[in-house]
Amino acid sequence: MGIDHGLDKALILKVQAELFNIFEELKKFIPQYGKFYRPVRYEDIDRKQVNQIIELVAKEDKAAIEQAIPLMRQLLSGLNFPDFDDKIFEAQVPGGMLSNLYNQLKEMGQLELMDLVLAEIPQVRADAGYVPLVTPTSQIIGSQAAFNVMNGRYELISEPFKMIFRGEFGRTPAPVNPEVAALVLEPGDEIRHYRAASYLLPVLEDQYDLPYVKTHKDLLLHLLFGQSAEAFLQKKYGLS
Template identity: 50%
Template sequence: MEFLSSKPLLITDTILRDAHQSQAATRMRLEDMLPACEILDSIGYYSLECWGGATFDACMRYLDEDPWDRLRALRRHLPHTKLQMLFRGQSILGYRNYADDVVDSFCAKSIENGIDIVRVFDALNDPRNLEQALRSVKKYGGLAEAAISYTVSPIHDEAYFLRLAQELAQMGADSICIKDMANLLSPMAAYSLVKRLKETVTLPIHLHTHDSAGTGAMVNLMAAVAGADIVDTALSPLAGGVSQPATESMVAALKGTLRDTGLDLSRLGSAAAHFRTVSASLEQAGFLDSRVLRVDASALIWQVPGGMLSNLIAQLRQIGREELYESVLAEIPSVRRDFGYPPLVTPSSQIIGSQAVLNVVTGKRYQMFSKESKAMLRGEYGQLPGPVNPEVLQKAGIREEDRITCRPADLLQPELPASREKYKALAQREEDVLSLALFPQVAEEFLIKKDRWSNSPPSIGFMFFH
């Protein structure tokens, strides 16, 4: 099998974001990152994914760090490398749709504070939920990477993804990302999809996968053979399992080939040596469980991401019904089919999983609905990929004429003026307003603490800002 491209394969390393989000509950601190920045900046990565996703919330909620301060610090210490973030479309970094003015301002401030590339995705693959973010990223000088949430269903065949890529390209995307959040993309399917995408659109193709089912490195390799321009990997101390395949392994596999990355294994080894100590600290603190490193092929059977599995276990444990785990797993594909085959990624994975738990625990399917389930069925999150089971709509008390058919954000009024007024005594800058708009309770508690400590410096030995 011959390489379909002779260009060096570009590498995005996720060590500063998705790697520790996936393996260590997003608990890596800025002080763990900064000592490695000089060597990371010298490696020659296409980009470093370092912000967005769950990091914004986790910084304030668990680490007593301001996410905006983190971004500015990383920008100062990584002057030669593009910085990348993950952005949930109209949901930004939260769990509901926000008004267009919040999306626009968040894009502006992210780029102003140091982000170069914004990967924008939508859990339902509804392009309307990407429109504003893509437009705003480009308006403020960032690179807009539009992501396809990859999944497997009777709806989601190769032709579906090709049509979606064409639509995203027409919307002004600078690159297309295949976002395989559950390692469902098989190596041969990756080869075929990348090859067809390269024939269909003229944009760079960026592949993001995980190694949950043990096929991540094979998926990346076959994508490289098919002509993918960029792949996501993670430095080895936080690679594999529910994280991305290892950077060093990918670089070594392609060394001396047409797609040689050109990256220096010794420099990668120096960076990895630092993160081995960080990984050990995270494990000692109880944030890194060896189970996240295991190959679990159940995702290929149930099509459930690893993070969703752990969430289901936690839900059942909370109500003392862990014995129902297998029954809930078996129910998830049925709920997903009834809901029109949404991809299982935040927030749809949580919604489908919780509904499956309700169906099994009550012993009667759809006797109870969560408010999020009803919102998804009504169309508040966007257009579901396939038709919804009409019996489920009836049980949820939703008439067909009540379902939303427009872009959901068109129903939202501007939010920032009210947020600025509400928090004028607390917010010292526009970034604070945005933090409060996305996470009102968490950000308010954090900013009150931040203000108190800035006026009364903590004792020596307590590091609040790094």
């Protein structure tokens, strides 16, 4: 693009090399290790193709963008990046969610269900009011999609998925599917319509008559970490 960013190119390459060293050390935890990824040098990039893509994108019209997309995929493929996967695009699955889903199915010995789960995710997300696929709702949607594929649609419903329908993660971007809500919600369930934090009780105002809670910090540890903090605090005050 002809823009001087003022960064040291040699230092950038040095950092990149160190990242690949870390990647090498973690290889036994990375299912795709050895299939993709290698250091990319400036000389590896087809500058003419990059400029062509930039010119098309700068036009900001649909026809030009559609023309630029295959060129971008071709460029990335030439740099040994993974090929574009339509299923990932349709499911709108982010990388972290995909790797978690892969590992969960692998541990269960049902990796062959991956494509079916990816196909199910958009429907589950729509049923849940199009919640964003970010932590923690991405994992909730992915897990529910897996349950649907393995057990039948909404035959098994996770508690976190029910929490979405009860509004415990806040208001969903779109209304939830009323037919699915009838399956998910139980009589007497309280539906929260406002900011989730507004329903939290002021726990720090309660009285805690515990021998190992002597300071505000002790109380926070007790509330946050439960039994783990209890063991620590009892040892701290010589009560165990």
